[in-house]
Amino acid sequence: MKRIVIHEEHCIGCRLCEIHCVVQHSLSRDIIKAFKVEQPRVMPRVLVEESGPVSFALQCRQCLEPSCLEACISGAMHRDEKTGAVVCDEARCVGCWMCIMVCPAGAIQQNLNGTRIASKCDLCYGAEVPACAAHCPNEALTYEDV
């Protein structure tokens, strides 16, 4: 299974990954509409951490034995049969935040815009290259077979 690899030494902290993640998960998949029209605005599922000169973009690490999957009380968190990615079925999620309590990377966020759901990377549902990696201008995120 392919995974997103983080190269922090290449990250320039431009946050284009966050922007393109929002666009990818918006209804219109249009950058202007995603930011100016659609309400509530989609949350990015990748977050850029920044401190002084160091920055990197973090999204779900797709653990082999995912703590979030063990902890999920609703069964929303599951491994997608087609893509192998750990994804959250937002229709089943009740926002209990158990996954947030156990994710060692802190890669799952509360989405409180509308219904309460856990928000996490879904590897863009089987896309050839997830949007964050595809739009990273400096290959600080790459999508690789590992």
Next chain:
Amino acid sequence: MRVVIIGNSAAAVGAVESLRQHDQASEIVAISEEPHGIYSRPMLSYLLAGEIDRPHLAYRPADFYSRHNVQPILNARVASIDVAGHCVVTESGQDYGYHKLLIATGGAPIVPPVPGIDSAGVFSFTRLDDTLGMLRYLEGNPVEQVIVVGGGMIGVKATDALMKRGLRVTMVELAPRILSAALDETSSGLMARLLSDAAVEVITGGTVSAIHPEGGKGAARGPSIAGVTLDSGRELACQMLVFGIGVRPNAALAREAGIAVNRGIVVDEYMRTSAPDVYAAGDVAEAYDLVVDMNRTVAIWPNAYRQGAIAGARMAGVSRADPGAIAMNTVEVCGVPAMSIGNANVKDGPYEMMTELDERRVVYKRLTLEGDHLVGAILVGNISRAGIYTGLIRNKLDISGCRKSLMTEHMSLLSLPTSYRKHIVSEAGIEV
């Protein structure tokens, strides 16, 4: 091989899923005394609150049994385990031989022996049937006031759910404060204030000493209850009462079979009990807790699933040793979350606390350190990225270089030593 599982909840599902990863051929029989398919017990409070409907309670899709080739035996209570004969017998006299057995019988609600407890309108809050009973009762009876006995996690979840139904709730807790096992005084006080602000009366240091059926104290079992007397002598009116005190391990079967039981069934790092080929997992098991460094029962969902998965793997011949459990839980009152992770609420001993309180925003953080290691965390209000703390506790990281940054509101992986950060983001051989 034939695997028999007693139980039908998180530990059973974990065992089935991990067993089937390694072994497609073995026969699996799951025996449950409940008549229902696999459902999520922690979600019962959402059902009680009316936030989800019954189908939403399913923890796995309806075809779980058939897809995993499991024979479910529902509505059947196991009467005994014959450890020497490798066989379990149900109350109806059916026997099931096993090569491997998993005891995943969970916990039974603690209900104190209070006079009047058999009255209609008195419930515990553990199983689906309890919740369905409450919902039926609420539909058929004019209920306005409810008493919840227990101010721990279960009691608070029941209270929050009943409040959302528009009921007036009085919480009665024996300890001097609510959530006393999980939270320290400050965070417990914050949650109690949220309850009071929502018009819940919180009575601490007290308990219910008698339940009165409708029609007076001496009346026979009535259609409803009318009120209770507290140990203080105070009388309270209520039309419904819920025991949400907690659960104790359902270990009687194992004990009677001669399997080693303390509070729960004693298991090793592969969830093996003292009897050959018999495993235990979930709320009934007393497994290693890596924070307190001893075996104890940690009755939480994630633990049950993981222990089940470890037992299932081992049955299939795959040794995946359990590094140990961490006690943790989360509860919400009026939309404000509180989390307790690890040895969060210690007082005495070689510990050091770091706390930060913003009373106006109802945000609180307390980290407990033992030497250079984080051993516990309490978070109220802001639970963002809480799992980073859990990871630090689990991995026993030396945090002497980053103690202060752990207390900042926007604590992140960048607050941590570079080597640990790289370790966390590089799962499965990914080089950073």
